[in-house]
Structures are given as structure tokens and as C-alpha cells.
Amino acid sequence: MRWSWQEWIVAVFRILWLICFVLLSYQDRPSFPFTVVFISVLVCYSIPLFIDRIHYRWYLLAEVFLVGGISLLFAHQYELVRLFLPAVFTISFYSRGRSHAVTLPLALVMFCLGGRGAFHWTIEDVFQNLVDASFVYGIGFGLQMAFRSIDRIKQKLELIKKQYQTLEQYSTQVEQMTLLEERYRMARELHDSIGHTFTSIILGMETLRPYISSEEGTERLQSVLQLGRTGLEDIRKQVHQMDPMEEDPSLDLSLLNIINEFKKNTAIRVVFRTMGEPLPVIKQSKLTLYRCLQELLTNASRHGHANSIQVLLHYDHNQIILQVQDNGKGSDEIKFGFGLSGMKERLSSLQGKLYLHSKEGEGTIVTCSIPLLQDTDVSNPEIKVLLVDDQLLIRDSLGLLLKNEPDFRIQTAEDGNVAVDQCASDPPDVVLMDVHMPQMDGITATKLIKESWPNIRVIMITTFDDISYATKSLALGAEGYVLKSIDPRELANTIRLVHHGGTMITQEVASTLFQQMTGTMKNPYGLTERELEILHCLTEGHRYKAIASKVHLSEGTVRNYISTIYSKMQVQSRDEAIEKAKTELLTDY
Known part of the structure; x- marks a missing residue:
């Protein structure tokens, strides 16, 4: 075991004290053999310091028999009194707790036997020896307490430093996530406004076609329409560059960036592995796993006090699994606070699962799984989608955005009554239902559809994230509730997810619902x-x-x-x- 800096100071001080004592004693009385005394004292005083690294009791015996013996011998033979005083200092320094009740009287007796008064035994000299030894013993004890206080302060400072690093890492990630979400929101809003504007222009120009009789006018109109569609596509591409999740389409790299930042700020060992062939993951799933990993790394450091974490990302044929295992203190009873409850809620919105296993002293294993869907399903290549919205522009816009999906067949309806009639005549697979419509609103239409055709999947799509409407529609059996500002690719994947038996709630609606639920629960x-x-x-x-x-x-x-x-x-x-x-x-x- 290595010596601490405090022990080095005491050892050097003890040896220097001894050397000075022998030199000054020889200068006053040069009658004793200097070399024999110097080497003997140096050896006997050094051995206990090394024995202390093995066991304290052996150290104490070495001080009494080796140092005490050589001090008594030289005191009576060469009158080198007070030779045991450095040993009194170190015995006090190395003693702990109740051992002082034994070492204090033992050190006083040994010093009195080899100190001034050992030949004459006058009461004054014995009393002076006791005072001197007690004073030196007190200095050793005080130095011990001072060094222990310094050690405690260093430990607390180290703990504060680690906690600060964890907090700094957590705040950095929160700041990054906030910026990413803000960029994502801005991208959606720009896409929504610009996309709808261009779509309106294109659709408006399409209505001019019957009023143009000349062939040249028709060609020019077609040219302008093509230019508008090209401009719309270019603007969509530019807007998607603002999408933070588009910057890094790989889930592996996204998670690895979190891990590298975490390791940099906390100095905790994190091992990241992947299994299986990487598959495309929808943005909602990527963001959910991103936040789950962020929360789990923070919990392992802050609550579990782990110093090693293993992260496994497994691509299965029908699901993606994120497993985080740490070597922290663990717990036999894990209580779901806000962090774990939020993770479970996020995963549940994607038909995912959260599994936890923890044991006292053995660390914690957390597994997050989310089902995967490919862009198309070969067993059912066509999904009949019914768009229900009272605004023609919205119906045409959504149809235009979804028409390039090879597995979709799009139908439209202008209100709830027409939607119910179409479900009776030609049942769709999935209904995209607007909430606010004249004649019959989306909530009423959803109730009728679910009562008559429970196998038809319904996704509520609206401009407003009104929690009351979301709660009502989900209670009636709707499988999804999304906003019209959702990215077209996300909307397409949502339709496929719901068609295959899943459910989908957008992050905005899920967060508001969860906050409302947890507010009541907490x-x-x-x-x-x-x-x-x-x-x-x-x-x-x-x-x-x-x-x-x-x-x-x-x-x-x-x-x-x-x-x-x-x-x-x-x-x-x-x-x-x-x-x-x-x-x-x-x-x-």
C-alpha cells in the first residue's frame, strides 16, 4: 500500500528529529560511539514505519520493543535521555479512537523510563517528563486530526466536483435537447406554412386549366405548375436541413455522441456496443431512445454512483432494443419517479416496453424496446387511407404529400357523415380524421365508426393539441392523435404503425397528457x-x-x-x- 502525503511528512519529520537529536547529543558528549548509535537508532526507528503498513498492533509492538528497547539501552548506557520522544509523537499520530486509552499511558511510561530522571527519580523530573511527553503526544494527536480534516475536505471537494460534472453534463444535454427541439419546431412550422402556401398556389392554378383554351396557354400553365412543384420540393429540402434529427440519420451515432459527451464530463467508463444490421428508425423512436439513454446515464451516475456502464443497441428483425447496465449500488426496490415514469410513457406511446432489474450491491439493468416497422409490408402492399377534413385545401395538401407513398391508396371525405357512408360502402384500413368539422365532427364520427366497424383504425389529425379532444378520441378507441404540422414522412410511418396494430400520440400531446396525469398523481x-x-x-x-x-x-x-x-x-x-x-x-x- 502506498504512503499518503501525510505519512511521508510524519516519517521525514521523525527521521530528521532523530538525526538532529543524535548529532546534537554527540556534540555535547562525544564519549559514545557515534556510528554504532546512529545506525542502530536509524534502523530501529525506521522498521516500525514499514510495519505500520501491515498491521497497527505489530507497529505498536515494534515501537515498544525496538524503539523503546534501544532508547532504554542508550539512556542507561550512554545517558542519551529523551530518545523516545519522537516515538511518542508518531505513536500518537498513528493511534485511532479507543486505542489512545492504551497508547497514551504506555508512551508516558516508556518516556519516563528513558527520559530525564531515570537515574535519580526525583518527583520534579518525573513530573517534567510527563508534561513533556503529554505535550508531544498532544501535538501528534492534533496533527492527526488536522490531516484527517484535510482528507475529509478533499473527499467532499472531490464529491462536489463529481456532482458538479454530472450536473454540468446533464445541463449541457438538456440545453442541447432544448435547442434541437426548438429547431425541430421551427422546421415544422416553416414546413407547414410554406408547404401549405405553395400547395394553395398550385391547386389554385390547377383550377385555371378549364379557362385556358389555347395550347400555348396550357403549356405555359403546365410549365408554371411544374416550376411551383419544383420550388415546393426545393423549399422542403431546405427546411429539412433545419431538422436536427436529419443532421445525423444514424441512431448509432446519435447515441454515441451522448455517450462521448457523458464520458468527457464525468470520467465514467462507458462501453457502447451494437448488434444486428442497422435499420431505419422513425424520428419519434429515435428521439425516445435518445432521451431514454440520456436519463439512464444520468441516473446511473447521480443515483447509482456507478463507475462503469455498458450500453447495448440491438437491432432485431421486428424491434429495436436499448439496454443500459451499470455497476452501481443498485436497489431491491425501485420507485418510479418522474424520470422513469416519463421514459415508460414515451415508450408506451410507440408500443414500446420498459424493463428494470436491480439488486442491492449488484447494479441495475434497464431495457427499452420499441417495435420496428419497415416502409412497406409485403404481406399487405396496399393500405387504404381515408382523409376526412372539411377544408378542400387540407384534403388536397395531405393527398399531395402522401400520394408518393407506394403502399397508400388515398380516399377523401369532406365531413363525418360522408366518412361514415364511405366506411359502409368501401371500408378503409386507416382513417385520418379531422376534429373540427360542420355537419358531424370528428369525435362523433369516430364513435360511430368504432361502434360499427371496430377493425377500422382511426388517427385523429388536428391543428390544435387540445387535451380534452385527445382524451375523448382515445377513450372512444382512436389509435392515434397527431397534429397537422407533423412531418409527411412521420405521418406516413404513423399510418403504417397504426395499420399494423400500434398506436401513436405525438410528442407534444403525449408530454401534455403526461404532465396532466403526473400532476394529478403526484x-x-x-x-x-x-x-x-x-x-x-x-x-x-x-x-x-x-x-x-x-x-x-x-x-x-x-x-x-x-x-x-x-x-x-x-x-x-x-x-x-x-x-x-x-x-x-x-x-x-
Whole structure:
């Protein structure tokens, strides 16, 4: 075992003290054999320092018998008194806890036997020896406590540094994700506005065709239409360059970038492996796995205190699996806080699953799986899609955007009544249903369709992410709820996903639904933000006075708040409130 810097200081100080003592003693009384005494003392004083690395008791025996023996011998033979004093200092430094009850009297006795007064034994000399030895012993003990305090401070600083690195890494990733999402939102909005504008121009020009009689006019109109379609495609390409997920189409590289950034900021060993042949992954799945990995790496570092993490990305023929395993402290009982609940919600929206296995002292394994769909399904090459919207422009725009999909056959309906009639005459596979329509709205039409033809899959598509409509439509059996601003490729993949038995809720709607659900779940007693803050202080063990100081209220006001908290939670005491808060995760924020 290597010596610490404190032990090196004590060892060097002990040897220098001994050398100075022998040299000064020889200068005063040059009658003793210097070489024999110097080498003997140096050897006897050095051996215990090395034995201390093996066992403390052996060190103490070496100090008593080797150093104490040579000190007594030279004190009585050459009158080299006080030779045991450096040993008193180091015995005090190396002793811990209750051992001082033995080493202190032992060191005092040994020094008195070899110190001044050993030949005459006067009370004054013995008393002086006790005072000197006690003083030196106290210096050694004080130095020990000072060094231990320095070690504790260094450990705390190291812990703070690691936590700061983790926090910095987490905040950096949050900032990056926020920027990515903002770019994604801007790309969708630009695509929506520009795409609809160009589509309107193209469709408007198409309506002029019957009014142009000359062949030259028809050719020029066709040329302008072609130019408009080309411009629309060029603008779509430019807009997609703003899409953050388009910058790196590979899921492997996206996850590897997170891992490299995490390793850089935390110095935690992370091993990343992939299995299977990489397959194209829809953007929703990629973003979900991206955030799951971000959350799992942070949890392994911050909560699990892991120093090694293994990440496996497995491409199966029908699903993609992300597995994260760490060597942290683990836990026999894992409680789903906001992070894990959010992961589970994201995965569930894509028909994915979340599996956890953790054991105390053995780390944690978390597995996320999402089903994969190819762009086409050879067993059913054609999907009949019914577009239901009261606005002609929207129907034509969506039809124009989806018409290039080889496995889609598009039909349209202008309101809910027509949609129900078409389902009766020529049932589609998937219905894209607008919410707000005259005659019969999308909610009513969905209810009728699901009651009469439960096998028809319905996706609500609307401009507004109204949670009440989303809840109603999903309760009626709709398999999806997306916004009209969704990327056309995402919309196509969503239709395929729903057609194959999956469900889809866009990230915006899912986040709002989840926040609404977790808000109710996390606060079933209707506690205010201030009451939750005070309840959190109670769970941390703070008393009324400390809580009042922390939340900047008077102690009487805090007592009133706590009485209200007890009443709302239907508890009678502080212990009951704390137990209920921890059991129901009321303060897990």
C-alpha cells in the first residue's frame, strides 16, 4: 500500500528529529560511539514505519520493543535521555479512537523510563517528563486530526466536483435537447406554412386549366405548375436541413455522441456496443431512445454512483432494443419517479416496453424496446387511407404529400357523415380524421365508426393539441392523435404503425397528457406549491424554526401551513405525514 502525503511528512519529520537529536547529543558528549548509535537508532526507528503498513498492533509492538528497547539501552548506557520522544509523537499520530486509552499511558511510561530522571527519580523530573511527553503526544494527536480534516475536505471537494460534472453534463444535454427541439419546431412550422402556401398556389392554378383554351396557354400553365412543384420540393429540402434529427440519420451515432459527451464530463467508463444490421428508425423512436439513454446515464451516475456502464443497441428483425447496465449500488426496490415514469410513457406511446432489474450491491439493468416497422409490408402492399377534413385545401395538401407513398391508396371525405357512408360502402384500413368539422365532427364520427366497424383504425389529425379532444378520441378507441404540422414522412410511418396494430400520440400531446396525469398523481391531496415545499422540508427532518428560515416565513405561519397539510393529507402527526409523503412520492421533485 502506498504512503499518503501525510505519512511521508510524519516519517521525514521523525527521521530528521532523530538525526538532529543524535548529532546534537554527540556534540555535547562525544564519549559514545557515534556510528554504532546512529545506525542502530536509524534502523530501529525506521522498521516500525514499514510495519505500520501491515498491521497497527505489530507497529505498536515494534515501537515498544525496538524503539523503546534501544532508547532504554542508550539512556542507561550512554545517558542519551529523551530518545523516545519522537516515538511518542508518531505513536500518537498513528493511534485511532479507543486505542489512545492504551497508547497514551504506555508512551508516558516508556518516556519516563528513558527520559530525564531515570537515574535519580526525583518527583520534579518525573513530573517534567510527563508534561513533556503529554505535550508531544498532544501535538501528534492534533496533527492527526488536522490531516484527517484535510482528507475529509478533499473527499467532499472531490464529491462536489463529481456532482458538479454530472450536473454540468446533464445541463449541457438538456440545453442541447432544448435547442434541437426548438429547431425541430421551427422546421415544422416553416414546413407547414410554406408547404401549405405553395400547395394553395398550385391547386389554385390547377383550377385555371378549364379557362385556358389555347395550347400555348396550357403549356405555359403546365410549365408554371411544374416550376411551383419544383420550388415546393426545393423549399422542403431546405427546411429539412433545419431538422436536427436529419443532421445525423444514424441512431448509432446519435447515441454515441451522448455517450462521448457523458464520458468527457464525468470520467465514467462507458462501453457502447451494437448488434444486428442497422435499420431505419422513425424520428419519434429515435428521439425516445435518445432521451431514454440520456436519463439512464444520468441516473446511473447521480443515483447509482456507478463507475462503469455498458450500453447495448440491438437491432432485431421486428424491434429495436436499448439496454443500459451499470455497476452501481443498485436497489431491491425501485420507485418510479418522474424520470422513469416519463421514459415508460414515451415508450408506451410507440408500443414500446420498459424493463428494470436491480439488486442491492449488484447494479441495475434497464431495457427499452420499441417495435420496428419497415416502409412497406409485403404481406399487405396496399393500405387504404381515408382523409376526412372539411377544408378542400387540407384534403388536397395531405393527398399531395402522401400520394408518393407506394403502399397508400388515398380516399377523401369532406365531413363525418360522408366518412361514415364511405366506411359502409368501401371500408378503409386507416382513417385520418379531422376534429373540427360542420355537419358531424370528428369525435362523433369516430364513435360511430368504432361502434360499427371496430377493425377500422382511426388517427385523429388536428391543428390544435387540445387535451380534452385527445382524451375523448382515445377513450372512444382512436389509435392515434397527431397534429397537422407533423412531418409527411412521420405521418406516413404513423399510418403504417397504426395499420399494423400500434398506436401513436405525438410528442407534444403525449408530454401534455403526461404532465396532466403526473400532476394529478403526484398531488392527489390538492397541496399548494408552498405546502409541498414545507412538506419536503418535513421529510428532510427540519424543525419548525429551520423550515421558517428556509422558506422565509414566521414560525407561526409555518405551523399553520403544517396544520393545513395534516388536514388535507388526513394524518394526525408529523411521522404519519412523512411516511405518507415518502410512500406516495409526494415530494419527489
